[in-house]
Amino acid sequence: MRDVLVSAAIAAGYSLLVGGIGALTVPLLRRRSIGSALAMAVLTSQLAVVVAVAGTAAGMFVVGYDVAVVAVACAVATLIGLAVTGMLARQVAGGAEELRSAVRDLARHGSFTAPPDPAPELAALSAELAHALDELDAVRRARRELVAGLSHDLRSPLAGIRAMAEALEDGVAPDPARYHETIRRDADRLTAMVDDLVELALHDRALAPRTDLVPVSLTTLAADAVSAAEAVAAEAGVRVHASGPAVTVACDPDALRRAAGNLLQNAIRHTPGGGTVAVTVGSDGPDALLSVTDGCGGIPAEHLSRVFDTGWRASRARTPDGGAGLGLAVVRAVTRAHGGSVGVRNVPGGCRFEIRLPRAQGETGSEARVS
Structure with a gap:
């Protein structure tokens, strides 16, 4: 039993020595190529076994001839293992090389073709790259539409x-x-138009969390937005009113007031004379809600997902004097900068835009109302 324990200890010592060397070497080789790192990883595990066997034999065998036989067998096994490891490493690295070649074609010709039958990891990377390219194409199309709309x-x-x-x-x-x-x-x-462009640029550039937010009554802010829009609404023959309990949010008051004003201007513009635009403040758990409901008759379902895209408009005839399609994009940028979201859905007779923002900490949500 003692011999078995001694043999195990010797084998463990040699294996840990070789494994430690491999653990230090593989990260260095990984910076050069996947194939060389993979080859070293396989070689390390193989050498750990071979060295452990040879070291144990040298320590335990009495007859020198037996040690020589074990050493020769280990040497042959190592050489064959190296050849097999190199071949397998090239096959594995070949998939990465195909992906790199596809990326080079993208840089040169602007088109990306995923490698055929890649490894699952490389297939996932190819899919992510293709998805990113699709999003980039969408951004480019939106930019062209924006430039064309602004030019007009x-x-x-x-x-x-x-x-x-x-x-x-x-x-x-x-x-x-x-x-x-x-x-x-x-x-x-x-x-x-220029103010909208500046607002979008500022919010696109401000990626870090904002620290200049102050508690503001969303109800009061909504009432201010309605007051500012009353002249435009009266000229269009549209009634505007606001209602809801007192709700407080942490925000940049000027930016959020501009977002609410943009929603109101959009609603008034698309509501026919004699119609009503309703601004409602409320809460939903930890969130504060600001909704604007108009009488536009609804938005086609295929357009609902695009109404907040920069520069997008359902048709130029729908907004002959409505700017460059930046107002709703500003609303989305402002709400995202405040950690919130904005959405739209059709309701009977029109549609409802809803801004959702985190309520200010400690806000009690009293039942005072504005109308």
């Missing part, structure tokens, strides 16, 4: 402003007061 929406008012300014300079404007009013209105539209 900026060119039209600028051309009108220039024509009216020239008419005023030449003294041929039939109604100077109306021309001045139109110029101011178009300038306000252009200013709003």
